[in-house]
Amino acid sequence: MHWQGCDVAFLTQHGKQHLVGPPIEAALGCRILHTEGYDTDKLGTFTHELARPGSQMDAAREKARIGMALTGSSIGIASEGSFGPDPVGGFVPWNTEVLLWIDQKQDLEITGWAHGHAQSLQKPIQSLQELELFALEAKFPEHRLTMRPSHEDHPAIIKGIHNVPSLMEAFERCRSQSNNGLVYVENDLRAFCNPTRQNIIRNAASDLIQKLQSLCPACDAPGFWVDRRIPGLRCRVCGRKTRLPISEVWHCQICKMQEERAIHTKALADPARCDHCNP
Template identity: 45%
Template sequence: MNIFSNRTASLLTKHGKELVLDEVLPAATGLQVKLTTAYDTDLLGTFTLETPRHGSQLDAARKKAQVGMELLGTDFGLANEGAFVADPYTGMLPWNNELVILIDQQHQLEITGFSSAPAQNAHAYISHWEGLEKFAETALFPSHLLVIKPTDEYHPKSIKNIGTRQQLKEAFEWASANSSKGVIYVENDLRAFANPTRMENIRQATINLANKMNSLCPACQTPGYWIQDIQRGLPCNACGMPTDQEITKIWGCLKCQYSDKEAVKTLRFANPSQCKHCNP
């Protein structure tokens, strides 16, 4: 029995995220998930640029959780917020960061789960139907839905939820007729229910959250005991200069001052291939 068992957390979403949160959390932690759709989360920001997101990814997730708690009158709230960026390795590939937050007002706790992975986030400017057909294949259509706009990505009107060839054809004709430049803009629909690749990453973030919820501080038994920092700088075996390889992980408590260090590897030196001085 833990502090989450048989308690109910609100989940505010319009985009089917309850499917993965409700699958993971009750079994892993005993926490029950109660869905509310009574607030339009698109008002807090859209991927299609109609509404900008104010604040950080964490700010947006926290706001959704707080609104959900107010709507259902509970002191427990869950929420998810995603972000699409360039990959952290080459800076060239589409990447998806997913954050799932749990707010427990009774125990004054805030725990976040996180997952980072490649994204299905293709987009293109198209002038001919044949080009759109080719794009749709690379965008994993129809399992991944599409969005089409006239002219460019900043056009205020769009057709979303495109999941069949007939819908794609009709959206293309509409956007072409309303384009000021003879081209249309097409992209993957990034809402969770429309993008299975993203939904799987939300699942992984939820699993990460569950693991943190089940990790208790050795000193005070508060959930959320997790890695707070990583020390890097394992010396290169060739030149002795510090590398980016990890030396220790520093675990810490969300409530008390307890912390501990965990050696990452037994290696004394890093391979020169990991050294920016030997292998710039």
Template identity: 40%
Template sequence: MHGKEQVIAPILQQELGIQVTVPTAFDTDYFGTFTGEIERAGTQIEAARFKAQRGLERMNESLGLASEGSFGPHPSSGFIASNLEIVLLLDTRHDLEVFGMALSTNTNHSHRVVRNLKEAKDFAVQVGFPQHGLIVSADPKSSNQGLLFKGIVSEVALNEAIQTVLAQSSTAFLQTDMRAMYNPTRMKVIAEATQNLAAKLRSYCPNCGWPGFEIAKRKIGLPCEWCMSPTELVLAEVYECKKCKHQIEKKHPDGKEFADPGRCMYCNP
């Protein structure tokens, strides 16, 4: 419903020869909306898997594809907004599930309470309007609920929405519309996640040749350069085959054999 196939389909066609078709009359908003009218069930991966499964039920195919995004504080530096995108592929014939991921701090995800048109326009400029869409509604804290204008991409529509809401209450609530077709910045992150999916599918098990040979866990304990004590940094990445469970341990994934003493709990407590 949100035009994500525009970025996903060309990449999968080129990288893997997969032809993507979108099921008709498939209401993906049923699985959750960003504006909270419908809550998403489960984790992001579970939501993507569920969508891929429901899509497959409607089409006589064995490869299902779905994407799911989320927005929030960056996991390691909590003050920066970030966007996590997942593109998941289900192969029912081979009982294979692989998902690509992309985490980006390049997002306009934001909201603001405004009192007049001028404040609304200032916010709009900051978040890349009109290339990026906006949502206008009544202030969530006000008693005046019910008004909701989504997918605003023109000055005229923005004026109208703001004036309608402000006619009923003293403030209006503006937020960025994060649905992919209204958000080219998000589209780029979805493209990155798709590239990641293609790369994982092209990573084959050295033992049995099964696709999707990827990192299953990370071992911490990279030794400190001064005292050789294990640190919290990654020492090795363990790849595992989804089919035969063959494992390969790749040491020093960041190309460093030792950790900076600044990251050591003994040398830099």
């Protein structure tokens, strides 16, 4: 195995090592070196104190780099999440997680991805009745909450609210500090506070493991995976090519070998997916 007995740095301060460490160690035979030697909130927070300066991947690379520097390991992993509307209708809260693996000696970078419905609600409220309804919808107390006075950018934020007494205390404190009678409450999106997000992080770890265990048929390097998909599946009604894929191109980062593989799913495309039949 490529990483049997190797130390792998993992910088996280939100408990992610418990989610991804055991399956990765079991699959690869490596050792996860957890470190909290850097405040990852400096790379951006979900609660607006500090905006993420770059992309999701930029933040993951920086976390991996810092983790490797702190531990002295040449291999590192990093986890980074993002939240927004779903990519289809734009109405459902959506969570995208990336788990990045970097091996400096092999000049290798492999990513595991997972996506899914997010438990990510936010709302300005005024009364205890509104708070009770929001807490139910936000799946509290299994999912923790954050609260702040007045609006979503107020600096006096209370995080990690996890039971009814702390919820009531936070509400009264924020209401007393509010200049407009509103209290802004939302799901706490940090990994240890949000079980829904935890499941998506686990799925990203599974995706990463599959890619790490996929070896190039030419040079045996790990990370042999789909680089792009080639469209052209023909429509069942008109016979024209659609944008649906007909094959995949697999790629090796090390020797640059490429291999086209047919996708054996449907023989023909549904006309609903055809730009000619359904313009």
